Amino acid sequence: MQMKKKRLPWWAVILIVLASIVVVFVAVSLITIRAFVGDSLTLNGTMAMMSYGGFELPDWYKSLTLNVDRSYPGLPELPVDPAAREDMLSAYETYMYGHTPAEGFDTAFQVKETSDVYGGKAEKRVVTITVSSEKGSFETEMIVLLPKGKDQVPVFIGENFSGNENAWENNEWPFETIIDRGFAVATMGYTDWAADDTATYREGVLRLFEDPNLSAFSAWAFGISRGIDYLETLPEVDQSRIASVGHSRLARVSLWAGACDERIDLVTGSCGGGLLRSPVMGRITTDGTSNHWYTPAYLTFENRDNELPVDMHTLFALAAGRRLFVSIGENDLASDPVSMYDALQYAKSVWRDGYGMEVIPDGSYADVPYDTPIMSEAIGVNVHFGGHMFDLKDWTAYMDYMDRYMDK
DSSP, rough: OOOOOOOOOOOHHHHHHHHHHHHHHHHHHHHHHHHTTTTBBBHHHHHGGGGGTTOOOHHHHHHTTTTTOOOOOOOOOOOGGGGGGGHHHHHIIIIIOOOOOOOOEEEEEEEEEEEEEETEEEEEEEEEEEEEETTTEEEEEEEEEEETTTEEEEEEEEESSHHHHHHHHSSSHHHHHHHHHOEEEEEEEEEHSSOSSSTTTGSSSSOOOTTOOOOOOHHHHHHHHHHHHHHHOOEEEEEEEEEEEBBTHHHHHHHHHHHOOOTTTTEEEEEOOOOTTTTSSSSSOTTOOOOOGGGHHHHHHTTTTTOSSOOHHHHTTTTTTBBEEEETTOOOOOGGGHHHHHHHHHHHIIIIIIIIOOOOOOOOOGOOOOTTTTTTEEEEEEEEESSSSOOOOHHHHHHHHHHHHHHO
8 A cells, every 4th residue: 555645844945944944045155255365265254254245143142253252372562663564564564465656657637627516615525646667657547525615624535446437426436525514525436546456557557567576455555645746736625634534444544545545634544454363364375366456475375364574563553653533344254343342452553662652441342332433642443333334424423523623
């Protein structure tokens, strides 16, 4: 007699289907992330990156990732003597991003077009920047917005992700709000200076230079400095209140530009990532898809991350003597909020002991209130609700900081 097969109840079928969908989603997400970053993230970091796609990670995983009891093996001690700054900068150039060219080229500017925007509250300029060397010339554009009827205004400068036209049309930055607060703003597309691609990044402005140790970050930071060259020609701009800005990888561009160019008075970075030695952050590998960001010397530390002579706290400390503001997303797990905040705590001694400047209070990430900026003479930090984003709350914190500590 043939046994009759027992059917699964309808609710079990639904559970199996839902579980299958989740498994497939997680698998596809992990494969996609690995394809994007190669093997440069730990499994912990790869899982954390899934939050970028809107995948709500479980509370137990968030608790594990945001564990504030951290150790960072081999973290270099920072020298606090201002005289040691050049050595610290040289080490970062060697082991991370390469130097940013400061000579061997000429820069020229031409205002391509001007127009009144926001009901006449601001003048918009499209400026052509031309860089020339013995090897040829390179040309790109920058958008500059100047408040009408005001002199000696502070200015934000940084690079955008989507290109100037898209950044302007889609309001990638809150341009009108910045103007209403009495600030000027200048922006350029970061890939206009160098492609974010390992195979072609040297085909932009870097083709003008012979140095094999120039990275894509060298080009992107170089672009911010050339934009400042133009801002220096404008009597409307207060040269003592120039702030660099950037988000995600462009946060690190802003920080690196601030390290290399001391004309930047406030160095800022939004969700730029924490310490490499963190269990959440990336690891050094020669098969990553972002190897063009780094120097050849950096890649020699594959599987020796803890021996790297520099880390994120070094980059923060290279702004010492001027001012630094970092914004962090409380749910931006892949950028590792905990080690970002720890890096600030490690770096602040350079301001306090080397320059005699007031710094943020001691404490861990667990002590930080959300959406309540912490400000000091040297350093500001804002942990915003939400994830990997750069929103009006961060911009407002930057502007409030400049009004409080840098207003004439």
